[in-house]
Amino acid sequence: MNSLKLIGLASAGIFASTNCALAADWTFSGMLREEVAVKLTDDQNPFNQAGNEYNGVAVKSTGLAPGTLTRPASQAKSGDFNMFATRLELNLDGKLTDDWAVHFKMRGISDQVGKVNDAFKDQNLFEQQYGNNRNAGGLGAAGKDWMLDLPVAYADYNSGPVWLRIGNQQIAWGEAMFFRVADVANGLDLRRHSGFDVAAEEFSDKRVSSLGIRGTYRVADKTQLEGFVQQFRPSVLPGANAPYNPVPAQFVIDQKTGYEKVKDEFNFGLRLQTEIEDIGIQAFAVRRNNPDGVLRWTEAQGKGAISGTPFATGTSGIYSAQEWFRYASLSRLDGVGGLLSALNQFSGTTTGPLAGAASFMAGACGASNSTPGAIAAGSAAASCILDTFFDPATGFGNLQGWLVREYPRENVFGFALNKVFSGEPDSITDQLIGRFELSYTPNKKFTNPTLSKDYIVKDELNFAFIAEKYHKFSQALPATYMVFQWMHKSDSDLFGRSLMGSNNTAGQVPNGKKNGSDYIAVVLQQPSPSLEWRFDLALLTDMNGGWFVQPGTKWKVNKDFQVDIYANYLRSGNNGKDFAEGYNYAREMFVRGSWYF
């Protein structure tokens, strides 16, 4: 007999057998949190209509008709808050038997930032239609300023070396923090606080849960084989005009078409973990639809659509060539190539009713080739064509561009190593952990900076070196936790954009970036002696002028309350190269007050 039995001799009965739970054991817990982010700058999000850099700015037209083009000043709105949210999380955990357990988490968010910041008044912060679901395809529901979902809804089965997790779940692989080299199973949902939450919390609130089965078989003490099958779920970007929207709101993105094509697809993954001679080793392979997706021009639809083109008229489009080029540069797109793709790859301007007009305009603007379907132009001619289109007298007025998001199938292969170095006590190598992660994606498709239907295809290599250490600088304080990370990506930037769009000057074809992109991250954490306080500093740079610095503190007030105060500071060299360009608006201080129950 291997279990404990409590036997009351007086009553001569078995009170309980602790080896086998005969009745379900349920636990309920939760958290209520207020989250407020206050801007430390007057800058508004330039990707939104309200923060557009050209609101009220008269721009001299370079089109065929002289004059100025002005985006209405009335679109400019401002405010001091980026977030004003209340979050409720409820957890229900049940142990059904010794082998089976179930876990649920319901997450509800209400962000009333539109009530305190005019720029977000009545804007849609959460609702995104994917298929028949307004919560971006996930288990849950969403409205303009609220969302309610079930990020956790799974059953665990464990018997001996076998473990199965069945249901809606996140899968996180790899050991690098923040850098997603091996963490390739799930996409990210960036609707709430985008990537600006506490850096040390990584992506736990963002990784997109999905229905699936994850299984692990422990072959030996430190060797286990793991596999998963999981329904495809895309990454979710903040909506147009939401506080942290990263896509120019002059675009309309068709999320539905691409999603419908792959919504029934499944992702598969296999991972082997073991240890040889004190070196931890992982090897993995994943077949998936890239959750981040790729974008290309698509034919505009609905009210205002110009038939056979990716453009639609309205009031929230681009008003001038200068604005076009500026936002192309901010988004690491090719403004000139983007125009040519739009003109040469759609029937409306190649064989349709606008073919002649486009060809005429191209010729009149000095394009090197004005043949419909083969129009070629340099910067000046492209600017002329654009302004002629945007001029209400000669063209259509402001134009919205339509994009479609697609999710190509791809294979990701990789491995990871880790080793704990055991140097002399108190030396730099004393318990220093070194990690290396690498992933390789052959024939990976990237958004073409021209937004052409011909995606860029490259074999992408992504790797990271990580050094991690606790070091005690003082006997009076607990050890300082220090992490240093370097990540290299061969063909894309931090956000997964092709490097062909980097080195981007407005109005010019991007020079691109050779030799890949590199990022350095440093994390420091210093707890107080009782761990009630923790002081954090996270730093990220691309060494091209982009910086993200996040100092902050967590205060565990008592068993029920916690207060977090952090600041986000972003700085860009504004040189068309770095990751932080356009993100001045996210310089903010955010405060979270959490009540746990």
Place this chain on the structure above:
Amino acid sequence: MALIRKFGPDYGRRKFVSEMLAGALSVGVLGSSWRTFAASGDSRRAYPDELLHIEAQTKGRLQPGDIITRENVHLVSDLLDPVRIYQIRDLGRQLTLVQTTTELHRLSPTAYLEASLRNAGKAKFDAKGNVVTQDGKSWIGGNPFPDPKNATEVFAAHTLSWGRHESCLYAVKEYDLDPLGQVQFQYASGWAELSSVERQTNSLNPAVTAALKDKLRLQSVFFVSPTDVRGVAYLNIWPYDQNQFPELYGYLPAFKRVRRFPTNQRFEPLIPGSELYLSDAWAAGDPFLTWGNYRIVQRGPYLGAVSGGWNAAHANWEHKTHGGPKGNTFWDTKVELVPEAIVIEATPVGYPRAPVSKKLVWFDARTLLPLAMVSYDRQGQIFRYFDGSFSLYDNGTARVLVGGGQPYWSWSAIHAFNVQTGRMTRIEQVREVAGGHSTRVNDPNIYDRYLTVDALQRLGT
């Protein structure tokens, strides 16, 4: 007449002092405590009455059933460590006296005692300082030095087998109090141990046993409440070589995955508010060769909580409290006269930046079980204090049985007290915590469910 003087009231103390001065350790006063137990199952014959009865020790002024308070603590001040005297005098701690327990099977798990008897004389230290069998293999169960001759043997043996079972899962509740007696933090957790040397049931499959060949123990801790730490879990894998640090794997809900962590920071709490450090576990939380300069600094009778710690009256074995500003700083504790305690000093030679300069650990000489620990800061001031209570989970009317029908023996409650700040952490072993994690022992499922890397992930949220 000479005989009468020899075994008079101070005979035991005089023997302890004389042996201390001679630098010798021979546990027992009238004979070897261990050999007396081996012969009779009882250690009574190894000690004179003065060391077995509190009435004799205090010349009739105290007896079992009495409560030690600030009013009468002076009567037993030489039977207590300095921190407990301070706690009783200044903080209102009380101790209830009970009769001395002399049957060793009530003071240690029977299987552990049997293994100690079976394997007596088979242990030695190898060239690296590790305990091995005479043919150089890993130890084979029980106490390798039940009749110790020096401080290192005492510490090495205890570090080898903390809980004295093959495997355990302790359901644990923790209360962290500020100096005003306010419960600031409250945690529920599970603490699992699996010893590779205590093979009492041979319940592990051969593959796992083979994987543990060069390991001493697996030990994990995971938290089930409150919400903000729910799912935090750590796994320590101890190499057999006590010169090496354990490997530490952790699951933090923020990361959603198991990561390998550095493990040399052992003088810090794992969770906010706690005064319990990794280094404190069983007063021997670090590989014993990362500490050094072991020496015996004191021997003599001591008031230890070696029995009666189990609160069977509570359905979940939870304990009552008393003392301190709000009457909740200390567990209600029963103590008895332990005839011989060995106080061992050690210094953290492998931790140059440790906030601790040395520790003193009180061991029951009969069982070599740690009863209390005082650590000192780098300025030589008393820093932290750690005392535990133990019990056979059998009070005559209720009992908890383990494999083989033997009553369960284990620790029942712990104080971890920061003398310099006045912060107290109270920890108790309970029957069950949220999530259906119940205390269990020598259960082969403990390995799969609590002591593997995938278990950490599964226990996480």
